Amino acid sequence: METYLALAISLGLGLLVGMQREWKVSEIAGIRTFPLITLFGTLCTTISPEHSEWMCAAGVLSICVLLAIANFAKFRAGQFDAGMTTEVSALLMFGVGCATGVGQLGPAIVTSGIAAVLLHWKRPLHGIVGAMSDKDLKSIMNLVLIGLVILPVLPDKTYGPYDVLNPFDIWRMVVLIVGISMVAYVAYKLLGARVGAILGGVLGGLISSTATTVSYARQTKDTPSSSPTAALVIMIASTIVNFRVLMEIGLVAPSLLSDAALPICLLLTLMAIECIVLYLPIRGLDAESSEQENPAQLKPAIIFGALYAVVLFIVAAAKEMFGDQALYWIAAVSGLTDMDAITLSAAKMFNENRLDASTAWRVIVVAILSNLFFKASAVAILGTRNLFAYVATAFAIATVGGVALLYLWPDVKMEELLR
Numbered sequence: 001m002e003t004y005l006a007l008a009i010s011l012g013l014g015l016l017v018g019m020q021r022e023w024k025v026s027e028i029a030g031i032r033t034f035p036l037i038t039l040f041g042t043l044c045t046t047i048s049p050e051h052s053e054w055m056c057a058a059g060v061l062s063i064c065v066l067l068a069i070a071n072f073a074k075f076r077a078g079q080f081d082a083g084m085t086t087e088v089s090a091l092l093m094f095g096v097g098c099a100t101g102v103g104q105l106g107p108a109i110v111t112s113g114i115a116a117v118l119l120h121w122k123r124p125l126h127g128i129v130g131a132m133s134d135k136d137l138k139s140i141m142n143l144v145l146i147g148l149v150i151l152p153v154l155p156d157k158t159y160g161p162y163d164v165l166n167p168f169d170i171w172r173m174v175v176l177i178v179g180i181s182m183v184a185y186v187a188y189k190l191l192g193a194r195v196g197a198i199l200g201g202v203l204g205g206l207i208s209s210t211a212t213t214v215s216y217a218r219q220t221k222d223t224p225s226s227s228p229t230a231a232l233v234i235m236i237a238s239t240i241v242n243f244r245v246l247m248e249i250g251l252v253a254p255s256l257l258s259d260a261a262l263p264i265c266l267l268l269t270l271m272a273i274e275c276i277v278l279y280l281p282i283r284g285l286d287a288e289s290s291e292q293e294n295p296a297q298l299k300p301a302i303i304f305g306a307l308y309a310v311v312l313f314i315v316a317a318a319k320e321m322f323g324d325q326a327l328y329w330i331a332a333v334s335g336l337t338d339m340d341a342i343t344l345s346a347a348k349m350f351n352e353n354r355l356d357a358s359t360a361w362r363v364i365v366v367a368i369l370s371n372l373f374f375k376a377s378a379v380a381i382l383g384t385r386n387l388f389a390y391v392a393t394a395f396a397i398a399t400v401g402g403v404a405l406l407y408l409w410p411d412v413k414m415e416e417l418l419r
Contacts, residue, residue: 003046007039010100013112014038017093020119021086034093037063041097056098063094089115139296143182146301147175162316165309173344174305176251181207182296201236206244209237210337213375217383224384228282231390235275238372242268245343245364253347260361263405270401274394311341315349324359328366335367336374342367362406369402
């Protein structure tokens with residue numbers, strides 16, 4: 001019965017890829033040939049299991065010979081195409097058939113789905129690559145270097161006093177932050193001119209709310225009439241910081257979310273309401289998008305890694321020597337220019353039982369409020385008075401709400417409130 005099930009799945013997966021190739025009018029293999037190839041692969045592994053390796057090898061060789069004959073015939077007919085997509089797909093689907101035959105149904109199904117999507121998305125994928133600049137390609141290579149080359153070779157052991165400096169763990173946080181920012185940056189680049197005030201603020205907050213604030217504040221010096229729209233973008237980006245913080249906590253210390261989610265979500269909600277109030281009177285105005293810096297660069301990644309290590313060490317040392325109260329001052333200073341380092345440091349210390357949940361989320365909220373103060377100062381220096389009036393008012397309301405949370409919020413978990 002298992003053999004017949006494997007044959008049925010191979011048939012379906014072959015039909016899926018074959019249908020796509022038939023739709024593209026492939027002259028080598030189509031809706032009939034691909035199912036035959038997957039069925040052939042399945043039979044190679046089920047007819048004689050003890051000799052399946054030799055059967056699969058012979059099967060691959062047979063398919064290669066048939067594909068070579070087909071291409072030679074096309075060449076003789078003057079129809080030769082240098083593309084190898086269908087040929088590689090045929091070999092891949094033979095492997096899918098073999099995997100199905102040995103019971104690896106999950107990998108076989110996932111591989112077939114990926115193959116079908118990649119084959120069908122030829123034009124969009126080529127368009128994306130065609131639209132990439134040398135700078136964008138370099139950034140992708142930097143991301144590969146950061147995440148797939150540097151990270152695996154770092155030692156996963158703790159060094160120094162307080163047992164907090166782990167090179168592998170520190171660089172993993174770098175990969176996390178660069179990855180989040182890079183996803184938002186790719187979305188920003190793909191959307192291009194369609195990035196309006198709302199989406200520009202959302203993506204700017206995910207990439208870097210501070211950089212977004214500085215960029216839009218500078219714009220208002222040249223075009224003072226854009227101050228209301230710039231204020232909206234800056235406010236949205238600053239609001240998204242709360243979401244980004246929650247995402248980082250969820251990835252690094254999921255158990256902290258039960259304590260941190262509600263107070264931070266309340267601050268996020270308050271700032272979201274302010275965004276709506278700002279949006280209503282200017283919803284008809286056009287927003288000129290501001291160029292974002294690519295986050296996947298090696299130098300900023302190294303700087304962030306060093307900053308995170310320093311903040312992590314200082315937080316551990318201050319906790320050991322002066323208690324929890326010193327952490328709030330450290331959060332206020334660290335949050336001025338970078339939210340990620342103090343957020344990840346607090347989450348990591350919570351994971352290691354060096355910091356209780358109540359202190360951890362309050363330290364993060366102090367850093368959020370400190371970051372608002374820094375951005376308001378940047379607007380005051382770089383932007384127009386009109387922009388500063390908008391931003392200062394909105395940030396002051398958010399700060400009052402944040403301070404109220406720090407002093408008045410009871411230490412209850414989300415589960416307790418949902419009961």
